[in-house]
Amino acid sequence: MPAETQPLFAAEGITKRFGGLVAVSDVSFEISRGEILGLIGPNGAGKSTIFNLISGFYRVTRGRTVFQGQDVSSLPIWKLARIGLARTFQHDSLLKGMTVRDNILVATTQFIRNPAEREKRMSETIDIMGLGEVLDEKASNLPHGHQRILSIAIAFSGRPALLCLDEPLTGFNQTEVLGGLDIIRRLREEFATTVLIVEHNMRAVMSLCDRILVLHHGKLLGSGSPEEVQNDPAIIEAYLGKSE
Numbered sequence: 419m420p421a422e423t424q425p426l427f428a429a430e431g432i433t434k435r436f437g438g439l440v441a442v443s444d445v446s447f448e449i450s451r452g453e454i455l456g457l458i459g460p461n462g463a464g465k466s467t468i469f470n471l472i473s474g475f476y477r478v479t480r481g482r483t484v485f486q487g488q489d490v491s492s493l494p495i496w497k498l499a500r501i502g503l504a505r506t507f508q509h510d511s512l513l514k515g516m517t518v519r520d521n522i523l524v525a526t527t528q529f530i531r532n533p534a535e536r537e538k539r540m541s542e543t544i545d546i547m548g549l550g551e552v553l554d555e556k557a558s559n560l561p562h563g564h565q566r567i568l569s570i571a572i573a574f575s576g577r578p579a580l581l582c583l584d585e586p587l588t589g590f591n592q593t594e595v596l597g598g599l600d601i602i603r604r605l606r607e608e609f610a611t612t613v614l615i616v617e618h619n620m621r622a623v624m625s626l627c628d629r630i631l632v633l634h635h636g637k638l639l640g641s642g643s644p645e646e647v648q649n650d651p652a653i654i655e656a657y658l659g660k661s662e
């Protein structure tokens with residue numbers, strides 16, 4: 419298949435077992451280039467596990483993951499980051515004792531050695547993430563919202579083709595949610611980044627995503643546009659009707 423028409427990413431019948439527990443069961447889906455895809459489902463549905471499988475943090479028990487036409491099921495997280503598939507963590511992985519600037523520097527250095535090019539890349543990252551005012555702050559001193567944005571900045575430093583965000587808006591107030599959504603939209607518009615997002619804030623997910631996958635008990639319950647998903651009786655029954 420020519421590169422342009424091939425999906426950017428495909429999960430083919432992925433299954434993950436933890437001992438006797440099947441956390442993810444035979445899940446298949448594709449992510450198109452330039453898409454913002456949401457992954458939702460009740461607690462324990464398997465969202466973080468799928469995330470961990472896609473990003474190379476866990477190995478699939480069965481099935482495979484394909485990125486840009488290549489079987490990447492057995493690649494570790496750092497190799498995936500090198501070829502353009504990056505993720506954030508639900509509980510972030512900042513270098514807390516270092517400044518915002520140094521956190522971004524460490525992340526960017528993994529991808530760009532040339533100092534001038536690196537500076538350019540860093541300014542671009544700082545600019546789009548809106549971190550210019552807090553560059554000299556220690557990461558540990560940042561307000562929660564800025565810490566979450568910094569973890570997106572770190573994951574974005576390698577300019578991934580696919581950026582996976584695990585609950586990036588958790589703990590944000592209303593204004594911060596709007597700011598966060600704006601950043602994610604700009605990543606796609608200005609950098610053609612494809613985004614997979616797991617997020618509990620339903621209003622945010624519905625306004626941001628082109629398409630949504632609904633997971634329930636480790637299985638794919640359905641998928642569609644935000645409108646389709648919100649009007650699907652099986653999905654309402656399993657999830658949406660009970661939340662909020």
Ligand SMILES: Nc1ncnc2c1ncn2[C@@H]1O[C@H](COP(=O)(O)OP(=O)(O)O)[C@@H](O)[C@H]1O
Pocket residue numbers: 436439440441459460461462463464465466467468
């Ligand atoms: N590392 C693990 N070891 C054992 N069980 C796990 C592990 N990670 C997740 N699980 C189990 O897998 C199921 C799905 O969890 P998870 O993917 O975290 O769900 P979600 O992110 O949708 O809340 C849960 O029953 C959870 O307890």
Ligand SMILES: [Mg+2]
Pocket residue numbers: 465466467508
């Ligand atoms: Mg989770």
